[in-house]
Amino acid sequence: DIQMTQSPSTLSASVGDRVTITCRASQSISSWLAWYQQKPGKAPKLLIYEASTLESGVPSRFSGSGSGTDFTLTISSLQPDDFATYYCQHYNSNPLTFGGGTRVEIK
Amino acid sequence: EVQLVESGGGLVQPGRSLRLSCAASGFTFGDYTMHWVRQAPGKGLEWVSGISWNSGNMGYADSVKGRFTISRDNAKNSLYLQMNSLRTEDTALYHCAKVLRRRIPYDASDVWGQGTMVTVSS
Numbered sequence: 001d002i003q004m005t006q007s008p009s010t011l012s013a014s015v016g017d018r019v020t021i022t023c024r025a026s027q028s029i030s031s032w033l034a035w036y037q038q039k040p041g042k043a044p045k046l047l048i049y050e051a052s053t054l055e056s057g058v059p060s061r062f063s064g065s066g067s068g069t070d071f072t073l074t075i076s077s078l079q080p081d082d083f084a085t086y087y088c089q090h091y092n093s094n095p096l097t098f099g100g101g102t103r104v105e106i107k
Numbered sequence: 108e109v110q111l112v113e114s115g116g117g118l119v120q121p122g123r124s125l126r127l128s129c130a131a132s133g134f135t136f137g138d139y140t141m142h143w144v145r146q147a148p149g150k151g152l153e154w155v156s157g158i159s160w161n162s163g164n165m166g167y168a169d170s171v172k173g174r175f176t177i178s179r180d181n182a183k184n185s186l187y188l189q190m191n192s193l194r195t196e197d198t199a200l201y202h203c204a205k206v207l208r209r210r211i212p213y214d215a216s217d218v219w220g221q222g223t224m225v226t227v228s229s
Binding site for chain 1: 142152154157215216217221
């Protein structure tokens with residue numbers, strides 16, 4: 001099974017900061033990676049799929065990159081609405097797995 | 108409007124069974140792979156199981172393999188999760204989710220239900 005390792009687990013940042021979250025797969029998953037945002041009490045929201053394709057309606061300050069085993073999610077200028085938990089997920093094959101999550105909190 | 112509504116959760120004793128349902132509307136259900144994803148209180152997301160649009164491909168997390176069974180009824184626009192031999196560690200909010208693209212076996216999930224809570228406790 002493919003394991004997904006996210007870092008950091010918690011990130012403290014200020015509004016306007018550039019934020020980067022990393023996700024590493026235990027074996028190559030090509031570009032079959034998605035990023036989700038989750039706020040407390042809410043269902044996850046798809047941000048990016050195929051490692052770098054922005055889902056419709058997602059602000060352009062979000063971007064994704066990487067292929068193979070190493071991936072990043074970048075928020076170019078953190079906004080108040082962006083304080084949340086972010087998860088990566090591979091969808092290369094069953095079983096699909098999520099990273100452990102990165103909580104972005106206010107510094 | 109695309110919508111997923113889960114039901115069937117509740118309080119159940121260890122070792123007992125429960126069947127979750129997910130009612131889909133607003134899209135051609137029979138064209139999309141569907142997933143169950145759970146989240147234990149205060150914990151991260153855990154993929155549980157997935158089923159392709161035609162039920163030809165199914166997968167399970169190691170933690171539920173042999174105990175849980177996913178199924179779907181495309182005529183009823185419904186997804187199911189039969190959970191047997193429940194354990195305390197199965198306590199979680201269970202979401203169903205639709206994938207992004209038609210007739211793709213593995214894909215990102217673009218629509219999620221709000222979830223149904225399963226509590227396994229004596």
